[in-house]
Amino acid sequence: MRRPAQYSRSPRTSSPPAADEASQAAPADPATARAPKASRWQPGRWTFATLLLLCMAMAAGGAFYWPRQGLHSLTQKDIDAAVLRTLQTASLPSPAARAADVIRPSVVRVVSYGPEKATPEAKTEKRGRNLAKGKPTETKPEDDNERGVGTGVVIVDKGVILTNLHVVAGADKIKITFYDGLESTATIVSVQPENDLAVLQAQKIPDDLVAATMRSTGDLQSGDQVAVVGFPFGIGPSVSAGVVSGLKRSFRSPEGKQELGNLIQFDAAANPGNSGGPLVNMDGEVLGIVTAILNPTQQRTFIGIGFAVPIENAAAAAGMPPF
Structure with a gap:
């Protein structure tokens, strides 16, 4: 509990008439005369106790006792400038890293x-x-x-x-x-x-297993930022980032055995091993399941176009209700 501020009282001083009487009563002989005692309180001077109490008061709440003309209230301009300095000097993670x-x-x-x-x-x-x-x-x-x-x-x-x-x-x-x-x-x-x-x-799961959050693709647009997280060629988890480059695309496997439709086309790098991994937005929410890459050769390496099954179809495969 904060203690109330304490203020020192000024020492009592002798009134001028009393001082005159004392001077009149003093002996006239200079040899026996004594100099009058200096008053403990003199205008323009501080006593030690007063200074001590003032220091204690300023330590407890210096802003309160400081002259008001010295205070500077923060404005929105000051706050914007501080935020700008932080953004210019601090190293922030990229959106893909956060996702x-x-x-x-x-x-x-x-x-x-x-x-x-x-x-x-x-x-x-x-x-x-x-x-x-x-x-x-x-x-x-x-x-x-x-x-x-x-x-x-x-x-x-x-x-x-x-x-x-x-x-x-x-x-x-x-x-x-x-x-x-x-x-x-x-x-x-x-x-x-x-x-x-x-x-x-x-068959076994970690005690603190975290399930992904799924996000509807109903408002997904070409140009939206996305990231792919997976194990290309078994290396990972690896992260690549890009944008949605098309919607409602179709893809036929190189063998021509199957054609997939209503796919999300993206340009984040994907390679064999990324199959089955999540395509996520910048909030880390799953938009689709990476399923194929387009390559006119038999090399099965990424040349700029990948495809993902929308999460609505994937959720239906798991027997989960649609969004």
Whole structure:
């Protein structure tokens, strides 16, 4: 509890008549005369006690006791200038970095095991994974039964995960690696082949598993900023950023076996291994599931156009209500 301010009282001084009487009563002999005692209080001088109390008062609430003409009240111009100085001198994270921080705890690495795929695309993808791991680019089938690497995103904190069907189709075993490093096997609980989607259920989950937030694409426009988080060639989680470059696009796989429609086209870099990962806005909300990249050659590397299934379709694959 703040104590009330204390003020010192001025010492009492002798009245002038009393001083005159004292001077009249003093002996006239200079040898025996004594000089009058100096008064403790003299105009224009401070006593030690007064100065001490003033210092204590200023320490307790100096702004209150300071002369008002010395105060400067903040204006909106002062606040704007301070904010501008902070923006010019402080290093702030980019929008993509903030979005990645939001979604990263919900992104998982998906590895499927089983017989080797014999397609040229599968061989190219495997060479890329081996190169990233420092292994020989060509290995025998019996050396590694890792069938494919992709990405998934947790949509329910009980371990329900969305990914691409082509990442896990035909696998004998599926292994999930969560953000905190926990590994778990997973099973396929439902599929949506027309949108290349699969829903997985992890057998073990972290105690603090975070589910992603999904955002309707109803107001999405070309030019909106987006980011992709995943495991290209098994490396990650990696982040790339770009913009939405088109809506309601169609894509036919190089083999011509399937055509996907109503896709989000984007230019954030994606490569084999990003499949099944989230396409997010700058708030880290999931707009779609990355499913394909366009490349007229068989190299399966990114040349500037990727596609994602809108989250409305992906949520329907998981049996979740639409937005």
